[in-house]
Amino acid sequence: MMIKISPIISLYRFNTSIVQRCKPKQIISRHLSTKDHSYLSPYVQLPYSYAFGRSEGNVIYKTLGQLMDERAEKDSGRPFIVSHHENLKKYYGDFYEEINHLAMAMHDILDIKRGDVVGIWSGNVYDWIVIQYACLRLGAILCTANPFYQSFELDYAIRKGEMKALFMPGKQSRQDYVNNYAKIIRETLSNKFENEGLPLYLKNIISIDGERYEENYFPSILQIKTFELNKLKQFKKEMDRSLIEAVMPDDPAKIVFTSGTTGKPKGACLSHFTLANNVSIVMKQFDVIGEANCCLPLPFFHSFAGVLGNLMPLAFPESQIVIPFLKYNLREFVESIQKHNVSFLFATPTLAIDLFNYVARKNYQLPTLKAVLAGGAAVPEETVYQFKATIPSCTDFRIGYGATETGPGLTGNRVDTSDADKAQTVGQPLDFIEVKIVDQTTNKLVKIGETGEIHTRGHNVMIGYWKEPEKTAKVLQNGWYNTEDLGTMDERGYIKIVGRSKELIIVGGENVYPREIEEVLHMLPSIEIASVVGVPDERRGEELCAWIKYRENVPQESHEQLREFCKGKLAYFKVPKYFLTVDDFPMTPTRKQQKFIMQKMSIEKLKLKPKKE
Template sequence: MRAERPWHAHYPEEVLPAYPFPTGNVAQLLLNAAENMPKQIAIRFFDSKMTYESLRDEAYRFANALQEQFDLQKGDRVAIMLPNCPQLVIAYFGTLLAGGTVVMTNPLYQEEELAYQVKDAESVILVTLDLLLPRVLPVQAHLGKQSIIYTSIKEYLPFPKNKLYPLKMKKEGHSLHIPKQSGLQGLQHLLYSTSPKRCVVQVDDAQDLALIQYTGGTTGLPKGVMLTHANLLANTIQTTTWSYKLQYGQESYMGVIPCFHVFGLTVLLNQCTHMAGTLILMPRFDPDEVLGHIQKYRPTIFPGVPTMYMALSHHSRIHDVDLSSIEVCISGSAPLPLEVQQRFEALTGGRLTEGYGLTETAPVTHVNPIWGKRKSGSIGIPLPNTDCYVVHPDTRKPCSRGEVGELAVKGPQVMKGYWKRPVETAQVLQDGWLYTGDLATMDEDGYFTIVDRKKEMIISSGFNVYPREVEEVLYRHPGIKEAAVIGIPDAYRGETVKAFIVPRENTSVHESQLDEWCRQRLAAYKVPRHYEFRDQLPKTIIGKVLKRALIEKQMEQKSTHKSEDTNRDGS
């Protein structure tokens, strides 16, 4: 087995190569926690708190309301368009208890994006915030039951924050007006008018969908990833067993990574509930507020993305805040620069380790050992019950150790397929193997390194250039805060390398300096030929750089220049 799976030799003694997984409804995680530790604080939301017993009853009320007032049937899709707040947790577990399928929806979506997702998923109900109604109401007609359940952040805030919140929203230009029209129901009224009687719909965990999570928005038209109850339960256990020092009922999770993203859903919400931990929820990432919460509530676990750790590390108050409660940080969704990892570990005394996954794998497949052997730049080794290999992108024949190829994964966390897209499903899912589209290598120890996205690879003068490799070199420059690399058309080379740079505050970085820096560390064909300096880079809600936006902007500029050249020639 170790000859086939060399990574098992590097598992900590406390972690087994394979585990049995619980079966049934994902919401059983909540019911177990409420039964074992009913008075344990499940959620802290600013200065308010909710026990597991209360959270369970609220979820029961929501489930019963869906069935009794909306006639929700097993498998019906319920869209949840909420930031991190207690209402999201209630709606999530309540929908699952009622037998529904959750469709997590980004609160930043505009009307057109929302309409596409609602129609594609065939959602019947949508749960959202009152201040989002202007964007949500136009899509009401596309909902199967034409029903919108609205709530307000203030409903779970303590006094006097609940009184001050409407004033703050009004000052910021938000309207909290609720129009009088059919199909709109307030969440609080719904919960108070419904019984908290037990409601748990039995599911076929291997077949029935718990979640449809949309992906591909950074590279093309979003696709709905079908994740079963078994997928989510397996990945929850896989990620929890990897953090084997965690203590049941003793951990507090810093809940700033969005739960409407699958990384936050699994590694934050589901894992915290499975461990009967306390979820410290924050609706948005504000570095100053996060530091205040860390000081006040002393979280022990902090899942996040590199930009979060980067922003906190360079905050002006960072040395005034005691970060020593933080023991474990799992970074995902984007490559973790070594400098960021080392700096944050020095500040906290905890461990910040890089993992890897995809929406299609619920999402985690690889993580560096938290308290064991880590390799810089590596995504680590496969989680228990997970198989991986690297294949030639065209032939899909196995690659040799150290050879670049496409990463393929197989395990209980791999999706059922893409919603209503059998052709796309067949292209990436074959005999249980998911072909990720990511280019990777595996070394002699079984540690994997992501070289780049297959679609993002740059071919310059016939040579393969992997943007991540160039970005890693740029990140090591003392004057660079952030960097992103793309390929742009070049008449001579076919493609050439362009780097977008965000300098550190109070520093001066010049193109000539960076050119010399890169030439000392990279082959000539990998060195950026063009640089663009910016105050910030476009990002998704979870902090991943939107390279598509950079490419589109580049194409717009090229088109504009062509038009101007044509006009000059014509004149």
């Protein structure tokens, strides 16, 4: 069933089970329109910064399990996935059989039911996707854990999600060079972190590869049972249709932890409805219609690759996903693009910079690569131009914007967007999504061109933070999610990100947005990455500190020369007082800068007095 939304009427979500609208809409039975470049401009409520993504398409009110069945009926013989580092290729029909067998094994053997939380703690392997799809079939909630977690962090994820089962690398796993999984899981389940008891709800540990763990490897009080994934996938039992039919579109599908760029991760809970529409609408807006070999170098535990990447073939059956590596490796990355004729790439700004630098240094050619979808952080305008110059076949470099809490898509640039708008903005609201920019103090709409906080409402918004109602209430009110990002909107609905509200720096009473300074510094050809944070100052409250990573084998400016360069382009209070030359930045596993750590490190390096709370 799909719900037709008229162009200007908004879609509101007030709770986990009800989608309320201004008035009833016609129920129709066709998929999203795939007319090439048939786009409606967003409605913009001039002179204020409010826009709504109009569309000739439809919102899909189905579960992901239903979409899997539809795909199987139409084209089970098409290639579905290639794992370059595992030397593996799967067609959808074989994959569909595997996920059904695993889903029934999870139900009958592991006692996993609709609404139970299942954890996965692993790197990017083929079976990660098998496990995700099997959970979605059953209505189990997949809780994704960072494969680099250590025992304290893993304990937090297990407890926060209240995992009933955990899929992870087994003993003697080929993933052991990424992390010491066997040691960490034993430490995690043998300790009582934060004076809490042991997680008695965890009943099953399943080895994705390697050897099965002996059950006496864990504390006997937990009574944990252990299994091997390959044996569970051999459970030859037909899929029980009643299990799929019991799952509802508004049911929780995934718990995805936020990146931790500003502190301890929170578990964003996303529904089947959110995921189904996000992948369909985002990828349609980015023109992924027809055949496309899409490379996924980003970690699956995050929503960018774990939703838009892994679920994409459900919305666009002619597409195929390519997994390049287990652990970040530029050589394998380039090899996978060349060998599998990759035409579409998911990337973060850091990954894009690494790729074009590596290709230029090695003099490699990537003639099949046509388009890039970049997100996860602000993309410097210079990066876009450098990437396209280094890889001339890539004529389309799109920048999207969103958050874990928005499933993850929120805005995007369309195929007919000008190069200037693609480089300077994050695009317009996606179909059926509302975006408004409000004053941080009054919460009232600001006028076009004025800076404010970005809020959004629509099919993309999470149910809430898992088991954290107070934190949910702080960011989610009347269906509006507060991104805590600062931005501006123009009269066409194009949005430009200025920075994080938590990254706003106040210098002598003047508001300073780091991205403006970073863009100026990126004008210098010697600078690969520039990032600005605020540090305490007794006189002015805060001062600016710029972290600079220079390119290799090029002349480098002195810190004084950088300061003089900024003086010629910025107001005096926006000129950094401090510069730090670095080789790298503290990053999350999704390659986002952790500015709160950079700020602490800056204070230590500069021997400044920390700001009093």
